[in-house]
Amino acid sequence: xxxxxxxxxxxxxxxxxxxxxxxxxxxxxxxxAIGIVFGLLIPWFPPAAAKQAHTIDTLYxxxxxxxxxIFVLVTxxxxxxxxxxxxxxxxxxxxxxxxxxxxxxxxxxTALPAALIAALVVYAAIVLGDIxxxxxNELKVGVTGQQFEWTFSYPAYHDGAGQPIVAYQLYLPxxxxxxxxxxxxxxxxxxxxxxxxxxxxxxxxxxxxxxxxPDRLGSYQIVCNQLCGYxxxxxxxxxxxxxxxxxxxxxxxxxxSGGAQTTSLQRKPASGGGATxxxxxxxxxxxAPLSGAQTNTKEGTQ
Amino acid sequence: MxxxxxxxxxxxxxxxxPLGIGFSYAIVLPIRAASHxxxxxxxxxxxxxxxxxxxxxxxxxxxxxxxxFYWATGRPxxxxxxxxxGARSWKDYFRVNTDHKVIGVQYVxxxxxxxxxxxxxxxxxxxxxxxxxxxxxxxxxxxxxxxVHATVLIFLFVIPVFAGLxxxxxxxxxxxxxxxxxxLNALSFWLLPIAGLMLLGSFFAPGGxxxxxxxxxxxxxxxxxxxxxxxTLGVQFAGASSIATxxxxxxxxxxxxxxxxxxxxxxxxxxxxxxxxxxVVIATPFIAASQFFVLLDRALGFNFFNAGSGGDVLMYxxxxxxxxHPAVYIMMLPGFGIISEVIAVxxxxxxxxxxxxxxxxxxxxxxxxxxxxxxxxTSGMPGWIRDPMMITTAIIAVxxxxxxxxxxxxxxxxxxHMDTPMLWAMGFITMFTLGGxxxxxxxxxxxxxHVSKTYFIVAHIHYVLFGGSVFTIFxxxxxxxxxxxxxxxxxxxxxxxxxxxxxxxxxxxxPMHLIGIQGMPRRVADYSSQFATWNLIISIASWGLGxxxxxxxxxxxxxxxxxxxxxxxxxxxxxxxxxxxxxPPIFNFDSLPTIVGGPYEYGVPGAIHAVFRDGAQVPQxxxxxxxxxxx
Numbered sequence: 001x002x003x004x005x006x007x008x009x010x011x012x013x014x015x016x017x018x019x020x021x022x023x024x025x026x027x028x029x030x031x032x033a034i035g036i037v038f039g040l041l042i043p044w045f046p047p048a049a050a051k052q053a054h055t056i057d058t059l060y061x062x063x064x065x066x067x068x069x070i071f072v073l074v075t076x077x078x079x080x081x082x083x084x085x086x087x088x089x090x091x092x093x094x095x096x097x098x099x100x101x102x103x104x105x106x107x108x109x110t111a112l113p114a115a116l117i118a119a120l121v122v123y124a125a126i127v128l129g130d131i132x133x134x135x136x137n138e139l140k141v142g143v144t145g146q147q148f149e150w151t152f153s154y155p156a157y158h159d160g161a162g163q164p165i166v167a168y169q170l171y172l173p174x175x176x177x178x179x180x181x182x183x184x185x186x187x188x189x190x191x192x193x194x195x196x197x198x199x200x201x202x203x204x205x206x207x208x209x210x211x212x213x214p215d216r217l218g219s220y221q222i223v224c225n226q227l228c229g230y231x232x233x234x235x236x237x238x239x240x241x242x243x244x245x246x247x248x249x250x251x252x253x254x255x256x257s258g259g260a261q262t263t264s265l266q267r268k269p270a271s272g273g274g275a276t277x278x279x280x281x282x283x284x285x286x287x288a289p290l291s292g293a294q295t296n297t298k299e300g301t302q
Numbered sequence: 303m304x305x306x307x308x309x310x311x312x313x314x315x316x317x318x319x320p321l322g323i324g325f326s327y328a329i330v331l332p333i334r335a336a337s338h339x340x341x342x343x344x345x346x347x348x349x350x351x352x353x354x355x356x357x358x359x360x361x362x363x364x365x366x367x368x369x370x371f372y373w374a375t376g377r378p379x380x381x382x383x384x385x386x387x388g389a390r391s392w393k394d395y396f397r398v399n400t401d402h403k404v405i406g407v408q409y410v411x412x413x414x415x416x417x418x419x420x421x422x423x424x425x426x427x428x429x430x431x432x433x434x435x436x437x438x439x440x441x442x443x444x445x446x447x448x449x450v451h452a453t454v455l456i457f458l459f460v461i462p463v464f465a466g467l468x469x470x471x472x473x474x475x476x477x478x479x480x481x482x483x484x485x486l487n488a489l490s491f492w493l494l495p496i497a498g499l500m501l502l503g504s505f506f507a508p509g510g511x512x513x514x515x516x517x518x519x520x521x522x523x524x525x526x527x528x529x530x531x532x533x534t535l536g537v538q539f540a541g542a543s544s545i546a547t548x549x550x551x552x553x554x555x556x557x558x559x560x561x562x563x564x565x566x567x568x569x570x571x572x573x574x575x576x577x578x579x580x581x582v583v584i585a586t587p588f589i590a591a592s593q594f595f596v597l598l599d600r601a602l603g604f605n606f607f608n609a610g611s612g613g614d615v616l617m618y619x620x621x622x623x624x625x626x627h628p629a630v631y632i633m634m635l636p637g638f639g640i641i642s643e644v645i646a647v648x649x650x651x652x653x654x655x656x657x658x659x660x661x662x663x664x665x666x667x668x669x670x671x672x673x674x675x676x677x678x679x680t681s682g683m684p685g686w687i688r689d690p691m692m693i694t695t696a697i698i699a700v701x702x703x704x705x706x707x708x709x710x711x712x713x714x715x716x717x718x719h720m721d722t723p724m725l726w727a728m729g730f731i732t733m734f735t736l737g738g739x740x741x742x743x744x745x746x747x748x749x750x751x752h753v754s755k756t757y758f759i760v761a762h763i764h765y766v767l768f769g770g771s772v773f774t775i776f777x778x779x780x781x782x783x784x785x786x787x788x789x790x791x792x793x794x795x796x797x798x799x800x801x802x803x804x805x806x807x808x809x810x811x812x813p814m815h816l817i818g819i820q821g822m823p824r825r826v827a828d829y830s831s832q833f834a835t836w837n838l839i840i841s842i843a844s845w846g847l848g849x850x851x852x853x854x855x856x857x858x859x860x861x862x863x864x865x866x867x868x869x870x871x872x873x874x875x876x877x878x879x880x881x882x883x884x885x886p887p888i889f890n891f892d893s894l895p896t897i898v899g900g901p902y903e904y905g906v907p908g909a910i911h912a913v914f915r916d917g918a919q920v921p922q923x924x925x926x927x928x929x930x931x932x933x
Contacts, residue, residue, distance in 0.1 A: 012905065015715060044819045056748045060819075063746065067739040074710060074735045078728050081713040085649075086720050095905035096651035096716035106655050109707040110700060117696045117742070124746035125689055131748060132685070182682075187522040188615065190680060190755060194821035197752035201682045203616065204521060205609025208682035210751075221830070225755045225823045227515050229522060230442050233826035 032069035049195035135177030145189030145202035148231035159255030173247035190226035310365020322359025326352035388888035400484035409466025420455035444827035445513035452516035464636035474879035477560025493543035504532030520607035548582035562897035574639025589625035637774030649716030662701035695745035722796030726777035733769025758818025784868030802850035809843035
């Protein structure tokens with residue numbers, strides 16, 4: 001610490017003793033350890049029901065372990081300073097030592113976080129690659145969002161009329177990789193399965209997708225996570241992860257009689273696009289324009 | 303009476319509004335008739351035109367353009383008699399005034415009005431969310447409440463209140479008699495009430511207020527009722543105000559520094575506003591564009607965002623976030639400046655690593671433009687964009703970390719005056735660190751895929767904007783209150799305000815991290831009952847947070863009216879604003895100062911920041927012991 005002037009006449013407070021600093025360091029590390037334990041013990045996540053979810057949960061716990069000490073360190077030094085260096089009676093006119101900086105320290109606290117961040121980014125990029133990786137024997141599921149409900153279609157499984165099976169709750173067989181192909185017929189929605197830890201927007205005019213491999217039986221929430229209008233908070237449905245045999249039974253119940261075909265994923269009219277056109281497609285619950293306040297007023301000013 | 307209506311001022315301004323509306327009828331009706339639109343008299347069409355025309359009519363009536371009109375039409379401009387400069391009575395705050403100090407106060411007071419309104423909306427939202435199945439308001443009103451809450455607090459509180467504080471102190475700090483363009487400065491302020499009333503007025507629109515969030519994503523916004531246009535246009539006025547002020551700051555800082563005030567002798571608040579102004583000037587036109595797209599889509603059927611007609615839905619988000627991510631820094635960098643001022647003075651030490659502090663601001667400016675798509679990790683944009691955006695987003699934590707560590711190092715071995723401004727500054731350091739950390743977490747794409755658009759985001763944004771920006775605003779308002787009003791605030795109430803806010807703030811927002819990860823989406827009027835307990839706790843704490851703000855309001859109002867007189871330099875600061883009286887003289891300096899040293903030389907024996915030419919005042923620090931012994 002380079003004082004710019006001789007300090008013979010400046011009665012600054014003495015620097016903290018080595019013992020004080022060691023103590024502070026010990027307190028800081030103890031607090032960081034408690035913080036980390038606390039951070040790991042909190043039941044942060046809902047049940048995980050996909051292979052990808054476990055990977056993402058691990059990433060989060062790593063982030064907790066890495067970042068909590070930074071917060072604790074800063075807070076400890078701020079609290080310590082507030083206690084140790086506060087102005088005491090008689091010091092109203094006293095100034096601190098004129099320390100203008102310390103290159104070594106500044107290099108350390110630039111380089112160290114940068115290295116830490118670089119490591120985290122590499123790790124996160126690897127995780128991102130893993131959870132999106134193509135799997136063998138993927139089950140394609142079409143997801144369509146519209147105000148305010150979800151529709152799921154199974155393009156590989158057709159009913160007696162040759163139409164893909166369509167459902168309003170999502171049924172998936174356990175341990176079979178799924179690729180969702182997501183559409184919207186009106187505004188943007190977000191297809192979010194908290195138990196998978198993954199969400200993906202449903203965007204008008206685009207097909208978006210993500211992959212997940214269900215690995216836990218049970219029923220889970222499917223949530224629309226993009227504000228989509230009046231009924232947004234009610235745009236919910238349920239995911240059922242069932243055994244392969246139960247899934248086959250469920251398919252049969254919906255008219256599937258074996259023989260997977262590959263046809264277009266989404267039952268959409270040839271011209272695509274507009275919401276009102278989709279209503280024509282066979283088997284679809286028609287898209288009814290919203291009433292009252294929600295009505296599209298595009299023609300309003302003509 | 304007639305004379306009063308002819309003279310520029312609020313009367314003429316209000317009178318001009320019906321004239322503007324009449325003018326809108328006169329434009330719209332013939333065009334619709336000529337185009338065979340039916341019906342010819344269409345309220346929505348006229349309303350949209352009137353919302354553009356009437357504000358300009360008001361501004362013209364108010365006199366904001368008088369001087370320029372005289373000049374442009376070749377008529378003799380009235381010689382500047384400074385009658386529109388400075389405040390001699392409270393009435394001078396309600397007209398076009400060219401004094402940067404008056405404008406600063408106008409900005410700050412006006413902004414806090416919207417702080418209270420925006421906060422009240424939040425409290426109403428928390429009533430709705432106190433229990434699952436809340437019936438306090440219907441879903442549409444609820445969507446309107448959070449949309450207006452965010453919009454008002456961003457565009458009419460955080461951004462302008464920083465502009466207001468800087469307006470007051472920045473010219474003083476650099477030794478300038480005023481801002482570079484005083485008339486433009488006045489116009490910038492008067493655009494704000496227009497934007498504010500428009501946003502609030504949307505609640506009276508048929509179909510309710512705009513309810514597509516402050517992000518107004520298309521095509522939800524292009525298909526929403528007419529209330530949406532109040533957002534679309536209100537933001538234009540707020541944005542224009544922002545741009546004009548930023549230009550003003552840039553020119554002022556570049557050209558009007560006192561002799562000797564090199565860039566590296568500028569206080570960091572000036573650096574912060576220089577950086578912010580760069581961001582504003584470059585980025586704000588993008589949100590203007592995004593909202594003009596929406597307006598054209600809605601009013602004239604341009605189909606920019608209509609996927610069925612070749613429109614591109616994601617385009618809206620790219621253009622919007624190209625402004626709105628830098629806007630996060632527009633809402634934070636001036637606060638960084640405030641904290642640097644407060645901490646140096648209150649710790650009685652030079653800012654640790656001054657140059658790095660300045661450079662990190664510039665680094666944030668540059669990096670701030672490279673991270674926008676991290677708001678779109680789940681949007682369906684091409685997957686490869688995720689990785690570069692993750693990298694830049696994470697890197698921006700480095701210059702921010704440099705600032706945090708440097709402030710902490712400034713505290714080290716200081717003589718900390720733990721009064722109200724300092725408490726806010728230290729509270730800021732800790733709370734903002736937490737917000738920064740959750741920001742780094744969100745940068746990690748796989749984690750963001752889970753928590754994007756959940757309450758985790760709500761928690762993050764409030765730790766950054768409340769624990770961050772608002773804490774710095776409180777620090778700044780308490781710190782400069784004596785300078786702005788000439789009065790001292792009540793220190794005891796200030797401390798009460800800080801501690802109650804700190805506690806209720808954390809109880810309100812910390813649990814949101816948890817319920818977000820557990821699966822509660824944001825922007826919902828109802829939620830699954832598993833989140834009921836936390837939501838009740840949050841709702842109660844949010845009302846505590848609202849009430850703690852009342853301590854602040856009471857303190858400010860009572861102290862302004864009758865607090866003890868403030869001396870010129872109550873904090874023994876070195877920067878120039880403390881070397882003039884409180885409040886400062888109308889033209890700031892009787893003689894211009896010459897800068898001879900850095901702004902933060904606390905504890906340096908014999909250090910002088912500036913000398914005044916007439917030699918009558920030497921703005922030394924009020925004699926510190928170091929200086930006394932030196933002499």
